Amino acid sequence: MAFEIQVAKRLGEAEIALDCVAGDGLTILFGPSGTGKTSVLNMVAGLLRPDRGRISVAGRVLFDAATGVDVPPQHRRAGYVFQDPRLFPHRRVRANLLYGARDERALPATVAMLGIGHLLDRWPRTLSGGEARRVAIGRALLSDPAFLLLDEPLSSLDRPRRAEIMDALLRVRDEARLPMLMVTHDPEEAERLATRVVTL
Numbered sequence: 186m187a188f189e190i191q192v193a194k195r196l197g198e199a200e201i202a203l204d205c206v207a208g209d210g211l212t213i214l215f216g217p218s219g220t221g222k223t224s225v226l227n228m229v230a231g232l233l234r235p236d237r238g239r240i241s242v243a244g245r246v247l248f249d250a251a252t253g254v255d256v257p258p259q260h261r262r263a264g265y266v267f268q269d270p271r272l273f274p275h276r277r278v279r280a281n282l283l284y285g286a287r288d289e290r291a292l293p294a295t296v297a298m299l300g301i302g303h304l305l306d307r308w309p310r311t312l313s314g315g316e317a318r319r320v321a322i323g324r325a326l327l328s329d330p331a332f333l334l335l336d337e338p339l340s341s342l343d344r345p346r347r348a349e350i351m352d353a354l355l356r357v358r359d360e361a362r363l364p365m366l367m368v369t370h371d372p373e374e375a376e377r378l379a380t381r382v383v384t385l
C-alpha cells in the first residue's frame with residue numbers, strides 16, 4: 186500500500202484522527218477547514234508527532250508509537266510542497282530547483298514535465314503564483330523523494346492558473362509514479378485528480 190496512516194493527535198481544542206489505507210496514485214485528503222488536513226501532512230512528513238498510531242508509506246514504517254519508530258524528517262524522503270511556494274528569494278529558479286537535488290541530470294525532464302524551461306534564469310519575485318507553484322513542485326521532485334505531500338497546491342490561483350497546475354499534477358501522477366498525498370477542500374479538484382479520496 187502507498188499510504189497506511191492511523192494517527193491521533195490532540196492540538197489545543199482539536200482532536201485530529203485519521204485511519205486510512207490508500208494505494209498508488211494520487212490520494213486526496215478532503216475536508217472542511219480546521220479538520221486537521223495540514224496536520225496530517227505534517228505528521229507524515231515527521232514535522233508533527235502523533236500522540237498515537239502508525240504511519241507507513243510505500244511499505245516503509247516511518248512512525249510507530251507501539252515500537253518507538255520515529256524516522257526523522259530528513260530521512261523520510263518526503264517531497265513536501267507547502268501551501269505557499271517558499272522559494273529562496275535570493276536564488277534564481279534554476280538554483281531553487283537544484284537545491285537539494287540528488288541528480289542534476291534529472292533537471293531537463295522535470296522542467297519539461299512542468300513546463301518551466303523558460304523560467305530557469307528568473308528570480309522568484311518575478312514569477313506568477315502558478316509559475317512559483319510549479320517551481321516548488323519541481324524542486325520537491327528533484328530531491329528524489331519516495332513520495333510527495335502537497336498542501337492545497339491550487340488554492341488562491343485564478344482559473345487558468347489552476348488548470349495549468351492541475352495538468353502538471355496529472356503529469357506528475359502519471360509519469361513520476363510517486364505516491365502522492367494532497368490536501369484540498371475543493372470537491373472539483375478532488376474529483377478531477379484523485380485516484381482515491383479520503384475524507385477527514
Ligand SMILES: Nc1ncnc2c1ncn2[C@@H]1O[C@H](COP(=O)(O)OP(=O)(O)OP(=O)(O)O)[C@@H](O)[C@H]1O
Pocket residue numbers: 196197198199201216217218219220221222223224225370
Ligand atoms: N499549535 C496548535 N495549537 C492549538 N491548536 C492547533 C495548533 N495547530 C493546529 N491547531 C488546530 O488544529 C486543527 C487542525 O488544523 P489544520 O491546520 O491541520 O487543519 P486543516 O484541515 O489543514 O485546515 P485548513 O483547511 O483551514 O488549512 C485546527 O482546529 C487548528 O486550529
